[in-house]
Amino acid sequence: MNMPFYQRHLFFCINRREGGEQACNNGGLAESMFHTAKKHAKDLGIQGPGKVRVNRSGCLGRCSEGPVAVVYPDGVWYTYVDADDVREIVESHLRDGVPVARLRL
Known part of the structure; x- marks a missing residue:
């Protein structure tokens, strides 16, 4: 059995919509939180092959x-x-393998 290239992948929807329709990155929060998560994972030493990866994504369909x-x-x-929520996701779920119940959808 092959080992996955990354143990876990965190995707942030950074979709924007014109005209006031709800979207994850209206106002730029999602893009900012993507950068927060990526930096935090790097600072914790958990980012990279065999570890975790933080990525942008287009619309994930849960607008x-x-x-x-x-x-x-x-x-x-x-x-x-x-940013506190995002850092908690990175530490608890990505690093420690424990999902953050209070932030789950």
Whole structure:
């Protein structure tokens, strides 16, 4: 059996929509939180091959619940409001393997 290239992948929806329709990155929060997560994972030494990866994504189809992020292969969906939430996801789920119940969708 092959080992996956990454243990876990965290995807941030950074989709924007014109005309006031709800989207994860309206106002730029999702893009900012993507950078927060990526830097935090790097600072913790957990980013890279055989470890974890933090990526941008287009629309993940859960606009009404946004902003959203998802961890694969676990299939755990999150929402967040600030950098503290995102750092908690990185530490608890990506580093320690424990999903953050209070942020799950």
